[in-house]
Amino acid sequence: MIWDFEWTWQVMPDLMQGLAVTVQATVFGYLIALVLGLAIAMVRRVPVIGTIVHAVMEFIRTTPLLVQLVFVFALAPSTVSALTVGIVVLGVHYSAYTAEVYRSGIEGVPKGQWEAARALSLPAGRTWGAVVLPQAIRKVIPALGNYLIAMFKDTPLLLAITVTELLATARQVGSAGFRIVEAYTVVGFLFLLVSIPSAILIRRLERRYAAV
Amino acid sequence: MEFLIDRLPLYLGGAWVTVQLTVGGIALAFVLAMFFGVLGTARSGLLRAVSTVYVEVFRGIAALVLMFWMAYALPLLTGFQLDGRFAAILAVGLNVGAYGAEVVRGAINAVPRAQTEATIALDMSWAQRMRLVILPQAWAQMLPTFGNLSIELMKATAVAFLIGVADITAVAEQMRQATGETVLAFSGALILYFLIAQVLIFGVRLLERRANRRLGRTPPGGRGLLALLRPPALTTSGGAK
Numbered sequence: 046m047i048w049d050f051e052w053t054w055q056v057m058p059d060l061m062q063g064l065a066v067t068v069q070a071t072v073f074g075y076l077i078a079l080v081l082g083l084a085i086a087m088v089r090r091v092p093v094i095g096t097i098v099h100a101v102m103e104f105i106r107t108t109p110l111l112v113q114l115v116f117v118f119a120l121a122p123s124t125v126s127a128l129t130v131g132i133v134v135l136g137v138h139y140s141a142y143t144a145e146v147y148r149s150g151i152e153g154v155p156k157g158q159w160e161a162a163r164a165l166s167l168p169a170g171r172t173w174g175a176v177v178l179p180q181a182i183r184k185v186i187p188a189l190g191n192y193l194i195a196m197f198k199d200t201p202l203l204l205a206i207t208v209t210e211l212l213a214t215a216r217q218v219g220s221a222g223f224r225i226v227e228a229y230t231v232v233g234f235l236f237l238l239v240s241i242p243s244a245i246l247i248r249r250l251e252r253r254y255a256a257v
Numbered sequence: 258m259e260f261l262i263d264r265l266p267l268y269l270g271g272a273w274v275t276v277q278l279t280v281g282g283i284a285l286a287f288v289l290a291m292f293f294g295v296l297g298t299a300r301s302g303l304l305r306a307v308s309t310v311y312v313e314v315f316r317g318i319a320a321l322v323l324m325f326w327m328a329y330a331l332p333l334l335t336g337f338q339l340d341g342r343f344a345a346i347l348a349v350g351l352n353v354g355a356y357g358a359e360v361v362r363g364a365i366n367a368v369p370r371a372q373t374e375a376t377i378a379l380d381m382s383w384a385q386r387m388r389l390v391i392l393p394q395a396w397a398q399m400l401p402t403f404g405n406l407s408i409e410l411m412k413a414t415a416v417a418f419l420i421g422v423a424d425i426t427a428v429a430e431q432m433r434q435a436t437g438e439t440v441l442a443f444s445g446a447l448i449l450y451f452l453i454a455q456v457l458i459f460g461v462r463l464l465e466r467r468a469n470r471r472l473g474r475t476p477p478g479g480r481g482l483l484a485l486l487r488p489p490a491l492t493t494s495g496g497a498k
Binding site for chain 2: 104107108109110111112113115116119120198199200201202204205212216225226228229230232233236237240241244
């Protein structure tokens with residue numbers, strides 16, 4: 046089997062378009078995970094509701110993302126696009142992870158900080174916004190970054206719900222041109238091309254923030 | 258409820274396939290993690306580089322891409338068609354093994370230096386040092402993260418349905434298409450996955466207790482059988498994903 050470079054270059058634009066969808070899903074899903082995860086981590090400190098939320102999140106965390114995607118996609122009204130469903134499910138799934146990360150950060154804030162906020166009679170909003178969260182989040186930035194990479198690598202699952210992201214595009218052009226090997230190998234390299242530099246970046250972040 | 262009870266044999270058949278994939282994947286990932294993890298602590302720069310290449314390549318590629326490549330590209334390249342199940346085990350094993358290797362490397366490096374120095378003073382060989390002193394201590398530290406990784410691996414096996422393996426997800430998808438009962442069909446699948454995850458969590462906790470006891474430490478969460486029911490400790494390193 047000989048590698049067909051000409052064909053590879055020809056389909057590059059298509060694959061890049063697929064990559065763009067992948068990146069789009071990752072970025073928006075990650076934003077949901079960041080915001081929702083923080084909200085969950087804060088709600089978990091409330092007595093009864095916190096326990097229920099924790100149980101639900103535990104269930105989401107221990108069941109496969111693929112099944113959740115197909116499940117929600119089958120239930121969603123047809124007016125909602127597959128990409129939207131994918132982004133929301135990705136975001137909610139990963140918020141189960143980011144919530145744990147935030148929680149560890151919040152628990153890492155010394156008790157004295159809470160007491161000082163109470164002594165100054167700061168309202169709850171200011172206690173969280175100006176005292177606890179700035180310290181908690183700073184410490185967990187590298188861990189949060191790891192989940193961005195993890196999420197990027199989970200986006201190929203969206204092909205199961207008809208989103209034409211990178212892998213689905215490769216499947217299409219690959220089988221149309223009878224060039225399966227080239228198509229899937231290029232996808233593998235594109236993944237490495239994005240995830241290895243981001244891993245290096247996160248290692249830098251780790252070094253920068255871990256020292257505090 | 259009746260819907261699920263009637264179709265229980267089908268679901269259990271799917272669950273059996275998922276268990277096979279999970280156990281096979283864990284076995285492969287464990288061997289790879291141990292080998293490349295220990296390699297990553299070698300003194301020779303070349304050996305460490307080999308370990309780094311394995312970790313970065315297989316951590317960087319999504320398990321699904323790996324699986325597609327093995328199921329569809331590999332037969333064209335080599336003329337050798339892998340069984341779907343085997344391709345799935347290889348893909349998840351290689352992928353999770355790369356994460357595991359980092360955990361093993363980290364745990365070995367975290368064993369205090371004085372322990373190594375003591376084994377040198379006692380004139381132990383490298384194999385003795387690893388087997389008797391370093392690994393038992395590193396093992397206790399690896400286990401919690403290994404537990405999380407094994408759940409990640411179990412979840413990753415669900416994508417095998419996309420290359421035509423008849424696991425739980427495939428059964429649920431069949432049910433849905435045959436009956437149109439979306440909610441029930443997928444709830445059954447999700448519950449089965451959840452149960453398998455609970456078994457994994459419980460098993461790893463037993464191992465953790467044993468490892469800590471052998472080191473003369475009180476297991477985290479205290480003694481007694483009830484301590485096994487404590488909520489799982491999630492590592493926040495994130496790299497465990």
